[in-house]
Amino acid sequence: MNGSVLPEDVLRDAPSYTPQPHELADLELLLSGAYAPLTGFLGREDLTSLRRRGRLADGTSWPVSVTLEIPEDIAERLVLHNPLRRTILLTDLEGAPVAALEATDVWSTADRRFGVGGPVRRMGDGGHGPFQRLRRTPEEVTTLLPPGRVLGVIADRPLHRPQLAQIAHAARTLAAHLLILIPVSGPGPDGLPPEALVRAIFAARDRMPPATIVAVPLLPRGDEMRDALLRAKVAGAYGVTHV
Numbered sequence: 542m543n544g545s546v547l548p549e550d551v552l553r554d555a556p557s558y559t560p561q562p563h564e565l566a567d568l569e570l571l572l573s574g575a576y577a578p579l580t581g582f583l584g585r586e587d588l589t590s591l592r593r594r595g596r597l598a599d600g601t602s603w604p605v606s607v608t609l610e611i612p613e614d615i616a617e618r619l620v621l622h623n624p625l626r627r628t629i630l631l632t633d634l635e636g637a638p639v640a641a642l643e644a645t646d647v648w649s650t651a652d653r654r655f656g657v658g659g660p661v662r663r664m665g666d667g668g669h670g671p672f673q674r675l676r677r678t679p680e681e682v683t684t685l686l687p688p689g690r691v692l693g694v695i696a697d698r699p700l701h702r703p704q705l706a707q708i709a710h711a712a713r714t715l716a717a718h719l720l721i722l723i724p725v726s727g728p729g730p731d732g733l734p735p736e737a738l739v740r741a742i743f744a745a746r747d748r749m750p751p752a753t754i755v756a757v758p759l760l761p762r763g764d765e766m767r768d769a770l771l772r773a774k775v776a777g778a779y780g781v782t783h784v
Contacts, residue, residue, distance in 0.1 A: 555641070556618045557630040558611055566726040566758035567607050568631060568640055572663050573678040575757065575778045582609040584646030584658025604770035609642070609657050616655035619644050629657070630664070638664040672725050672739060675756035682720070682755055683780040690717035693781030695759070695772055697729045699741035705748050712750045715783055719752035722776060724759040755779065 560568060570576045578601055583591070588606055590598040597603050611629065620626035627644045645659040692712050694700075700708070712719050723742055725735040733741075735756075742754065757775060761768050776784055 551625055551628050552630065552641070554625070555628040555630050556615050557632050557636075557638070558615050559632045559634060559636065560609060562634075562727060563760045563762060564609050565633065565639070566760040567609075568661060569676075569758045570775060571607070571661055572640060573676075575679050575775045576607065577679075577778055579603065579607060581642065581660035582658050583607055585648055585656070586646070587658070604774060605767045610650055610654050611657050613653040613655060616647050616657065619647055619657075621645065621647065627659075631661070640664050672735070672756040675723070675725075675739070675754060676758075677755050679778040679780070682753060685753065686720070686780050687718050690715050690782045691720050691780050692717040693720045693722060693776040693779070693784045695722045695724065695776065695784070696738070696742050697724050697759075698731060698733070699738065700745045700749070702748075705745060709750055711783075717783060719750050720776075720779060720781055721749075721752050721754045722757050722759070722779065722781075723754065724761075725756040726758040726760040730761070 559565075567576070567582070571579055571581060583597075583606055586598045588608070590596055591603065591606055595602075595604075615629060618626070619629070621644060629642045629644060630638050631640045631642055633639050640661045641664055642657065642661050643659045644657050647655055647657050650656045692708070692715055694708055708719065711717075721742060723735075723739055725739065728734055729738055739756065746752065746754070757779075759768075759772060759775060773784065
């Protein structure tokens with residue numbers, strides 16, 4: 542959804558909050574459709590169902606929690622039964638509006654911290670951070686991909702000759718188009734800044750098969766299983782058939 546459709550009085554009176562970097566990354570993936578079928582941050586009912594059944598409350602398959610925390614002073618301003626007082630403006634690190642969250646659930650998580658769940662709506666272009674030209678949505682990318690198999694490579698490190706040879710061999714074996722997903726929300730596992738990582742991937746482009754390159758806000762959380770499950774979901778949203 543492009544632009545705001547919320548009433549002006551709701552936006553004027555809504556509190557604003559800048560989420561943590563990993564929450565901003567999740568927000569961008571929600572807005573782009575890369576986390577489909579999710580349309581917002583999860584509430585308690587879905588989180589409880591995930592823990593017990595590995596599915597959302599409505600039975601939809603989803604691997605892990607996607608949550609947002611807010612401070613007490615923001616939570617106290619929300620009135621869930623009042624449509625005019627349950628919206629939070631989510632901003633990027635520079636304070637620019639990115640999305641509006643319509644809170645459907647708020648609960649205490651820690652001292653003076655609260656979880657909040659509800660759908661998110663894009664504000665403005667909904668983008669933040671560098672590499673906007675490469676931050677394509679899954680819908681934009683999948684319409685450009687050729688028919689058939691798609692080999693996805695999540696390039697969180699520079700691609701050297703051994704990796705490039707493996708990628709080329711796999712693409713030939715599968716007869717697949719190559720899709721490179723570059724995480725750009727923070728330093729990579731080796732501490733390499735995302736700007737340097739993007740330059741390194743493009744420098745190796747002439748040594749790999751024809752490829753589509755996309756920048757995605759994948760931010761590691763220190764939980765390898767959780768990270769792998771979410772990366773697989775995002776890759777699938779972009780049309781990847783083989784990782």
